[in-house]
Amino acid sequence: MTAIGFSRGDLYYLLPELIVCTGALLLLLADVALSQQRQARAAWVAILSLGAAATLLAVMSASETTIARGTFAVDGFAIFFKLLFVMSAAVTVLLSHRYLTIEGGRPGEYYFLVLCATAGMMIMASGIDLIVLFIGLETMAVCFYILAGFLKPNRRSNEAAVKYFLLGAFSLALLLYGMSLLYGLTGSTALRAIATALASGSSGRLLAVAVMLLVAGLGFKIAAAPFHMWAPDVYEGAPTPITAFLSVGSKAAAFAMLLRIFFEGLPAFHLDGLGSVFGQPLGWASFFYVLSVLSMTIGNLAALTQTNVKRMLAYSSIAQAGYMLIGIVAGTPRGVSAALLYLVVYAFMQLGAFGVIVLMRREGVAGDELRDLAGLSSRQPAIGIAMLLFMLSLGGIPPTAGFMGKVWLFASAIEAGYFGLAVIAVLNSALSLYYYVRVVVYVWVRREEPGTPPIVLSRAMIVALAFAAAGTLALGVYPRILFELAQASAASLGRAEPMLGWLR
């Protein structure tokens, strides 16, 4: 009955990942085969394979099943995240095109790594087995180590790669040690079996250690304080389109993995004999409570003093991870769907903001300092408006998507009884406005320095920025579709069953 290998159905449901991988391999071939002048076509290969994967994902969006002998779930949750990853990857490719010609990297290798990282993220969203999750995580992480250091002659890029690699490998070791303890305590690597095993037994001290290690390891990956030290340095040093992809894709993928592990594998975990806080038994939600408060506060306070926009956005993304954790702490269906919703909203506004920074990079100008943004609105009013939109959205001002996302997150915290957390979040949100508005002031009020080279728009860049701006605005004005999608996806978490019927 359970034959070794894959069945027809398995292969069908793996098609999106397979297409992305095929695209990646084609890119490697193209890198060798295409002449120097035709290297631009590599971007098309990447876009087309991502588009094909997205189409297939949309086709199978109603499916709810597990494949590969119960290690890989294809449910609404997975497809929600995969569409998010494919979308961010496509925007990253669009942003990278001109940046690469300026910086002088080989596009074939670069897009190959972007697609491989995407495939890793997709595996992370679907894995319901510790081994599968680990493989997905590493597929993504190893690609990002290389991408962070892609500009080989650039010392900052070198440093970013070294730091990211060392801290990434360290956090992986923590995560794996936690996983090994979890496996030892429950006798299984399948998340559902772990949940079943833990539901019957009591939670001992060793389990608490395992959970702490998992929280720490995943905390590194989502860049939540106090595990955030790598983020500002890596974000600043890495090529800007990669910073965008790292802060959106890698964070979302780590959140997907976190949700899978804690909501599907450890739903019943709580610490015995340590009493309760605010009437709730102490469990993993308590750890995330601390992480959330620290991330919001440290991220926002540190962002206040930054003069480098990439670095400021890095601290801001730490704070944003804190907001998203609110939904996880709440732990209710509404909380989880709010976190999912906010991840999508965050993807649009963060990709857009980094897109503008990529645009500022031109011959002779690094473009990532705050003063480089001066006078942007008088040169390119449309880009100025887009940047205004992204900053207002990151700060949570209506009518942008960021506002709707925050309202839902904070409401979920209040609904679950975490009033203190909601208050801290609102205060932090107000604090963050200072540095977001400062960017707007530079774009709209400050005059440019004379003699700076002009800003040249490319078609790919316009498409990417228009897409991000449209998403940021549309989801703020009419968020209903995304609300419903996020709710359905959150509800599908842990519900998928092995399939029956002809596909088997």
Place this chain on the structure above:
Amino acid sequence: MHLYPITAYHYLVLAAALFALGATGVMLRRNIIILFMSIELMLNAVNLNLVAFSRLNGHVVGQVFALFIVAVAAAEAVVGLGILLAFYRNKETLNIDEVNLLRG
């Protein structure tokens, strides 16, 4: 002289000790290669843990997990050493304190 049998628990204690040793190395050492070796030590502590648990639980999943970790750690080492090489070419040092262009 009485000899105690070595059980799976002894391996778990050894793994915990190796893991702690590796983590200490990451905190204290300054040479990036040594840091990297300390991280490898932590990963191998995980492997030891998995194999011991696999024996204790009486099935093979843990050993499969360990094999996957060995393979992935090898891939990671290749990439990591490549990154270090690129860093060394520009900087001519492998001291972690010299990784200071981006202020932390």
